[in-house]
Amino acid sequence: MSEIEEIIRIAAKGDGVTASGRFAWGAAPGDRLLPDGTLERGPHHIDPACRHFTQCGGCQLQQLDEESLSDFVEKRVANASTGQELGAERITPPHLSPPGTRRRASLRAESSGGRVVIGFREAKSHRLVELAECPVMLPDFVTILNPLRKLLIRLGQSGGQSKGRNKKPGGKNAMPRLAADIELAMTEQGVDLGIKGLTVEGLQANELMLDFAREHGLARLTLDQGWGSETLWEPVPVTVLLGGVSVGFPPGSFLQATLDGEQALVSAAREWLAGATTVADLFSGLGTFAFALAGPETKVLAVEAARDAHLACKAAAGRAGLQIHALHRDLFRNPLQLDELDRFDAVLLDPPRAGARDQIELLAGGKVPRIVYISCNPSSWSRDAALLVEAGYRLVELRPVGQFRWSTHVELASLFVKTGS
Ligand SMILES: C[S@@+](CC[C@H](N)C(=O)[O-])C[C@H]1O[C@@H](n2cnc3c(N)ncnc32)[C@H](O)[C@@H]1O
Numbered sequence: 511m512s513e514i515e516e517i518i519r520i521a522a523k524g525d526g527v528t529a530s531g532r533f534a535w536g537a538a539p540g541d542r543l544l545p546d547g548t549l550e551r552g553p554h555h556i557d558p559a560c561r562h563f564t565q566c567g568g569c570q571l572q573q574l575d576e577e578s579l580s581d582f583v584e585k586r587v588a589n590a591s592t593g594q595e596l597g598a599e600r601i602t603p604p605h606l607s608p609p610g611t612r613r614r615a616s617l618r619a620e621s622s623g624g625r626v627v628i629g630f631r632e633a634k635s636h637r638l639v640e641l642a643e644c645p646v647m648l649p650d651f652v653t654i655l656n657p658l659r660k661l662l663i664r665l666g667q668s669g670g671q672s673k674g675r676n677k678k679p680g681g682k683n684a685m686p687r688l689a690a691d692i693e694l695a696m697t698e699q700g701v702d703l704g705i706k707g708l709t710v711e712g713l714q715a716n717e718l719m720l721d722f723a724r725e726h727g728l729a730r731l732t733l734d735q736g737w738g739s740e741t742l743w744e745p746v747p748v749t750v751l752l753g754g755v756s757v758g759f760p761p762g763s764f765l766q767a768t769l770d771g772e773q774a775l776v777s778a779a780r781e782w783l784a785g786a787t788t789v790a791d792l793f794s795g796l797g798t799f800a801f802a803l804a805g806p807e808t809k810v811l812a813v814e815a816a817r818d819a820h821l822a823c824k825a826a827a828g829r830a831g832l833q834i835h836a837l838h839r840d841l842f843r844n845p846l847q848l849d850e851l852d853r854f855d856a857v858l859l860d861p862p863r864a865g866a867r868d869q870i871e872l873l874a875g876g877k878v879p880r881i882v883y884i885s886c887n888p889s890s891w892s893r894d895a896a897l898l899v900e901a902g903y904r905l906v907e908l909r910p911v912g913q914f915r916w917s918t919h920v921e922l923a924s925l926f927v928k929t930g931s
Pocket residue numbers: 764765766792793794795796797798799813814815816819839840841842843860861862886
């Protein structure tokens with residue numbers, strides 16, 4: 511029979527771990543794991559901020575106090591570095607986004623037992639938990655959920671339903687089965703709401719949606735019925751502010767999860783790239799970093815594969831008269847080559863979760879003096895970073911960023927400097 515053991519750390523997936531390697535879900539460092547598998551709370555274990563915690567799939571770490579949450583974020587990043595012996599010269603204390611600041615969220619709406627449920631998926635299951643509150647998202651997002659639920663019910667009654675409709679037995683008024691994705695983003699004009707996977711037929715259903723958008727002051731309402739996003743409501747063009755420039759926001763575009771998280775990443779990039787006159791921003795999206803870095807003395811090449819984001823970046827840079835050259839290119843199939851890379855004083859890259867192995871291999875063989883690597887996945891980052899370190903780059907600084915409060919999702923900014931530069 512096992513003994514009483516103390517939880518000494520939180521593993522990458524959020525379980526507490528003891529010195530002998532026993533795992534316990536929902537634990538905090540300092541908790542005691544009893545032989546029967548139950549937990550005795552320690553000094554870092556707090557009451558969760560949300561009544562849905564443990565059922566809702568959005569958060570894994572609400573039991574941690576601020577100190578141990580911050581420690582989790584820092585260790586996730588620091589361990590990724592030590593695991594590959596990257597020799598980080600400095601690790602800055604983590605930035606954690608405060609509650610109620612998440613400005614983009616992907617939710618699911620489903621009908622079940624005659625009700626419509628909107629929520630994040632329940633942890634480790636396919637069930638949805640109805641969100642009556644959410645301390646992570648912007649309050650404006652939470653406010654809209656209940657009216658949206660009512661709208662979806664009314665649409666169901668008036669003929670709107672999911673693709674692959676599956677009308678349940680129960681007479682002509684039975685609610686059709688609904689399974690839609692809900693995308694929320696905060697823009698300069700307000701909430702941008704996208705619904706995907708819902709079929710809306712008829713004038714009455716369209717009017718219901720327009721009334722909803724008007725009544726709730728939406729910046730935009732888009733609907734994807736299976737053949738691409740269609741804008742139903744957008745009284746003025748929707749934009750986001752990046753580096754002080756209003757940039758058109760195509761539906762579903764990438765936006766850093768919180769404004770303060772974006773600012774933490776951008777300020778690292780600005781500080782580390784001060785004095786660089788030619789910068790390549792790879793995986794540039796709408797231009798979060800390009801707009802922050804471009805200036806009278808700094809030209810930026812912004813490279814992005816998503817066509818809508820690329821075009822929005824290009825148009826905004828043109829209107830603002832900034833020295834940003836936007837390039838539409840798939841960097842997985844066609845990474846920047848050595849002769850292209852070596853023209854830059856610095857390269858910033860912010861790839862998707864898979865990382866950017868091929869692009870990094872080319873960078874490692876080149877002579878770019880400074881590389882800033884922003885990552886949303888410490889595992890792919892450490893694999894890529896090892897190639898840079900092997901090629902003679904020093905990992906000068908590492909900044910952990912916890913934009914996804916209470917989740918195990920961790921981001922980081924890192925600075926690599928070519929030895930001898
Ligand atoms: C983590 S986001 C970063 C976006 C931007 N740097 C920002 O902070 O807003 C990754 C970006 O990489 C783009 N992307 C994904 N695959 C790509 C590829 N193969 N080539 C170029 N860009 C790609 C995505 O469209 C997305 O805009």
